[in-house]
Amino acid sequence: MSRSQSPRTQADWQALAAGLAFESRAFIDDAFVAAASGDTFESRNPATNEILAQVASCDAVDAELAVTAARAAFTGGEWSRLAPGKRKKVLLRLADLMEANKHELALIDTLDMGKPVSSSLGDMNGAIACIRYQAECIDKLYGEVAPTGEDALALVLREPIGVVAAIVPWNFPLMMTAWKIAPALAAGNSVILKPSEKSPLSALRLAQLAKEAGIPRGVFQVLPGFGHTAGKALALSMEVDCLAFTGSTAVGKQLMQYAGQSNLKRVYLECGGKSPNIVFADCKELDKVAKHAAAAIFHNQGEVCIAGSRLLVENVIREEFVERVLKAAETMQPGDPLDPESFMGAIVDETQHRRILDYIRQGVEEGARLRTGGQAIDGPGYFIPPTVFDGVTPQMTIGREEIFGPVLAVFGFDSEEEAVALANDTPHGLAAGLWSQDIDRIMRVTRRLQSGQVFVNNWAGGDQTMPFGGVKQSGNGRDKSHHSLEEYSSLKSVWMALHRD
The missing domain is CATH 3.40.605.10 (Aldehyde Dehydrogenase; Chain A, domain 1)
Known part of the structure; x- marks a missing residue:
């Protein structure tokens, strides 16, 4: 296709790719x-x-x-x-x-x-x-x-x-x-x-x-x-x-x-980051929140510094909410990166692909409950589907270390105090999110979160007017x-x- 045309379909992008010549010198x-x-x-x-x-x-x-x-x-x-x-x-x-x-x-x-x-x-x-x-x-x-x-x-x-x-x-x-x-x-x-x-x-x-x-x-x-x-x-x-x-x-x-x-x-x-995404029981539209929570970790194959890789859910809604997250994850499977309909693409290389699979193996070995995903997808490229672990504790490797892949670790909590303690229990402080309809709670928790940026009732919102960066070892x-x-x-x-x- 002509470079003056706007590619819209997978075939359009493939045609444009076929005509590319790369500059490879310094x-x-x-x-x-x-x-x-x-x-x-x-x-x-x-x-x-x-x-x-x-x-x-x-x-x-x-x-x-x-x-x-x-x-x-x-x-x-x-x-x-x-x-x-x-x-x-x-x-x-x-x-x-x-x-x-x-x-x-x-x-x-x-x-x-x-x-x-x-x-x-x-x-x-x-x-x-x-x-x-x-x-x-x-x-x-x-x-x-x-x-x-x-x-x-x-x-x-x-x-x-x-x-x-x-x-x-x-x-x-x-x-x-x-x-x-x-x-x-x-x-x-x-x-x-x-x-x-x-x-x-x-x-x-x-x-x-x-x-x-x-x-x-x-x-x-x-x-x-x-x-x-x-x-x-x-x-x-x-x-x-x-x-x-x-x-x-x-x-x-x-x-x-x-x-x-x-x-x-x-x-x-x-x-790096190991960002907490906190969902309180008083939040509305759980289906919508679950989709945002899934996108927060599965966008860009989880290869995101601010990925919402730790999902903290109030225990009274945890089982119900995790089911909604799993349903959302089904719609976010990896596909051909040249297909505009693909939500996820390929992991960047073999090294990162192997690293993510090693973390998944450790999650299983350390007792986390694997709810979906966890296996590499066969093919010539490096693809891993959305992977969700429930019952994660702060002592588990997948709950502490940045994985930089499509792996979600779900924690439960019973109180606001416990949620804040879990959220801050990390050497990182790049981003945090919280979902609630209680403005008093929102302001209390926002001020106590040790993070360079806090997303309230959204994930990764902002534009060029907002500074982006972290605290602690982020x-x-x-x-x-x-x-x-x-x-x-x-x-x-x-x-x-x-x-x-």
Whole structure:
């Protein structure tokens, strides 16, 4: 089919996929180049196990080249000292180009990491909205004039940090990329993006669009490769001023150590989650709530940092509610990611597929009640159906550790106090949800939940105006909203002495 047409059916998406050509080289200093070593790694379609491309495998040598180019660009000032309104125009052009190519971008993410194409389209809309929002923010943030006496003028200026390295995950490849690079670029920084080796292809297509939009040489670069090579080199670089990361808690801790070993660069982390979704007996429309509870864990195959992986249900309705969740799960089975009707797609790769199945095995061995799912689906790709465990306790592995797959752990509780204690009994604090019609309870529980964000009578609600991030071992960073601009800028205090006659 023509690229100008909007694909609507599975056949349309298949036709579009057949005509795709992937850029697989790194984008360094305004040029697409092979890795200095010549090494590559395979990018595979997890739904079919077919090789999509051999991607440049960058390492420390390539990282140094990118950092040098980024520093030169920042110092040169073509972007860092450009008027905010002019930076805004370039970023809005980038958003327009992404809009014009959003079906291709969505398809690349679907082929690269297995998510349903309908989900990828939603991601593209979110990524485009993020670029536009941050672009519009940048010329509307004012500095400050501090209160002083008549003998001084005190200014508080906000300036770009310098070189920002953004390390993004594979589960929402381009949307997570936008959350990092949009505020960093809007603030005037030079940005080096290291996409996950599991889903690098849309980032490289984005580099083509960024160049077309007019982002200057060295201001935006893409460094595909592995965390222990390219990622580590960026984290240890003395010329990287800020590190923005979304991924596992274990890697986040390692990156903080690298920052301490190098130049004390700022490190903003959005790490793992084991999010509680609390359902009180007074909530209404249990069928609707059950569908939301199922979608909260099974969306994107459960490969979601804020997945509602711990379902806490008041015991007086637990049996009835779990039955409704199981009924909802039946409608969320995995299918061909190119079928717009598929709710779930493929698990990202064999390693993650095996990891999820190991957690399911541990759940059975530790005595949780397997209510549905639990077995891999036969075929060339990596598919696991919605899996629900009931009777889970906080001591069980599936009740403590982030699985990052379509596995729901159901807990029961008898009181508000017990629900809050269960919800907070985790080292993570990325998201939490609660369902109730009692406004007093809602306010009490919301304030007591140790979480960076709380969803009341919904799951994962919000838009670009709301900051996204966690507390505890879920990290310290905030994506989205104008607050994210604060992470990619520095305050400069200017005290001017005024001499009076």
